[in-house]
Amino acid sequence: MDFSEKDSVDAVLASFADTPDPRLHEVMESLVRHLHGFLRDVRPSIAEWEQGIEFLTAIGQKCDEHRQEYILFSDVLGASMLVETMEAERQAQDATASTVLGPFHVVASPERALGDSVDSLGTGEACLIEGSVAAPDGTPVPGARIDVWQADEQGSYDVESGGRQPLGNGRGLFTADDEGRFWFSSIVPSHYPIPTDGPVGALLRATKRHPYRPAHVHFIVEAPGYVPVTTHVFVEGSEYLDSDAVFAVKQSLVRDFATVDDAGAAARHDLPNPFRRARFDVVLQPASS
Amino acid sequence: MDFSEKDSVDAVLASFADTPDPRLHEVMESLVRHLHGFLRDVRPSIAEWEQGIEFLTAIGQKCDEHRQEYILFSDVLGASMLVETMEAERQAQDATASTVLGPFHVVASPERALGDSVDSLGTGEACLIEGSVAAPDGTPVPGARIDVWQADEQGSYDVESGGRQPLGNGRGLFTADDEGRFWFSSIVPSHYPIPTDGPVGALLRATKRHPYRPAHVHFIVEAPGYVPVTTHVFVEGSEYLDSDAVFAVKQSLVRDFATVDDAGAAARHDLPNPFRRARFDVVLQPASS
Numbered sequence A, B: 001m002d003f004s005e006k007d008s009v010d011a012v013l014a015s016f017a018d019t020p021d022p023r024l025h026e027v028m029e030s031l032v033r034h035l036h037g038f039l040r041d042v043r044p045s046i047a048e049w050e051q052g053i054e055f056l057t058a059i060g061q062k063c064d065e066h067r068q069e070y071i072l073f074s075d076v077l078g079a080s081m082l083v084e085t086m087e088a089e090r091q092a093q094d095a096t097a098s099t100v101l102g103p104f105h106v107v108a109s110p111e112r113a114l115g116d117s118v119d120s121l122g123t124g125e126a127c128l129i130e131g132s133v134a135a136p137d138g139t140p141v142p143g144a145r146i147d148v149w150q151a152d153e154q155g156s157y158d159v160e161s162g163g164r165q166p167l168g169n170g171r172g173l174f175t176a177d178d179e180g181r182f183w184f185s186s187i188v189p190s191h192y193p194i195p196t197d198g199p200v201g202a203l204l205r206a207t208k209r210h211p212y213r214p215a216h217v218h219f220i221v222e223a224p225g226y227v228p229v230t231t232h233v234f235v236e237g238s239e240y241l242d243s244d245a246v247f248a249v250k251q252s253l254v255r256d257f258a259t260v261d262d263a264g265a266a267a268r269h270d271l272p273n274p275f276r277r278a279r280f281d282v283v284l285q286p287a288s289s
Helices: A008-015 A022-042 A046-062 A069-076 A079-090 A199-206 A263-268 B008-015 B022-042 B046-062 B069-076 B079-090 B199-206 B263-268
Strands: A126-134 A145-150 A171-175 A181-187 A216-222 A229-235 A258-260 A275-279 B126-134 B145-150 B171-175 B181-187 B216-222 B229-235 B258-260 B275-279
Touching: A008 A022, A008 B079, A022 B022, A022 B079, A046 A069, A046 A199, A046 B046, A046 B069, A046 B079, A069 A079, A069 A199, A069 B046, A079 B008, A079 B022, A079 B046, A145 A181, A171 A181, B008 B022, B046 B069, B046 B199, B069 B079, B069 B199, B145 B181, B171 B181
Parallel strands: A126 A275, B126 B275
Antiparallel strands: A126 A181, A145 A171, A145 A216, A216 A229, A258 A275, B126 B181, B145 B171, B145 B216, B216 B229, B258 B275
């Protein structure tokens, strides 16, 4: 019998009937149902569908070792944040909230000592970020690994700065001390546009969406025996906190980057005085729970 | 307010609210609803979603000027055929049925004279394909353009033969005569697997689907004042007619490639005797209807 609109889902599901892995089978079945549902709703002409195929192809072709345009596409459609939100619901609610990884974790962060600066250019406003890693009951997690990466005061990551920043600038991999504490200096990041020179940028322009993300520092914190957390610290008062292009703001992750006038502390941390300071205490969920 | 599973669709749709083009707005709205619906059904872990992103990225990166892996992905999900079927429903039912374009129309077909062979290797079983182009009322369409492309007897298109076939082999662009007739010689194509060396091939293996398409010759027939038709002629008796990997078989497009023992006809068409012969009369819908 000829393929028909009415039976299209059944015809394609039948072809997937022998999928050995039950999870893959479930995913393909749902994908086919929703994809065909989308097509029946929208009823694209063949020419429109070809445009769609070209768009999806261009997204893949924009990706390289320093650019992940598909994550960006997932981000601006809220898909990354929805996946992240559903995963977070499976975790206990007393751990630090997670948020999206984003497309810029593409360069390994250089290992740095506690107190080092992640910024080698010094062109931004100096800040100190300090915090601790602990279990929900307050037990410190000594030796936790804290991976951070951030844009600079112009809103650029190293990999998209066209060589203005050396690779690894704005990034650091720290190890918490025996009491689970960490601290490092940096510069206050700026809000920034997600990259707009690819197909996702074209989509944002065509839909009159702005490409901006509020200022933030990315964190992945992990330790043996705990569920790792991928998250951001957002800079209180930053523009776009209420209209993040990738929907990733959680109120519990916004921190005051307060101005501190303390010559002694500035000297101890090799910072100018006054400087900015933010505190981010991370709570990790034990992996067994 | 934080992004939540319950409100994710509304949050993302709000971001698209100012889309100026109503069609784009409609498409993005439906895409967001179905994408979030898929994600809520499947509830991928972040690791699974990353695998999905990598898969979509790899499909784009497999594409080049001779390979369109995204069309292949659309094809094996039945999406291409569903779009094609919905478009065909908008056309009058007395025209020749259309079917999918497929991923191999990537090289312009060389212009050839009526009666020429599209095959320069002569390694397959010779055949003559003849037909006519007419309106539904039987009025001939002189000067119609008939673009054909096909795999050879080993099931390979020129672009995937690794140089065994010169580019343009198996392809021809013909112009119907004053009575709308066309004829050319070729070889009987074989059934063949769609390319399996990319991500789509990996998906077929993981889901235990076979990659085969029944034997066919692709046609695009067009003439000023008529709706062009993109279609295939399938070889009657070919394997996989009832399980085409891309769901594109329509019974009305299957033709007998009969063996003909006719020394005079063979000599006239510069063919060995006996040879195979198929007839494909194409009916085009007037564009104004």
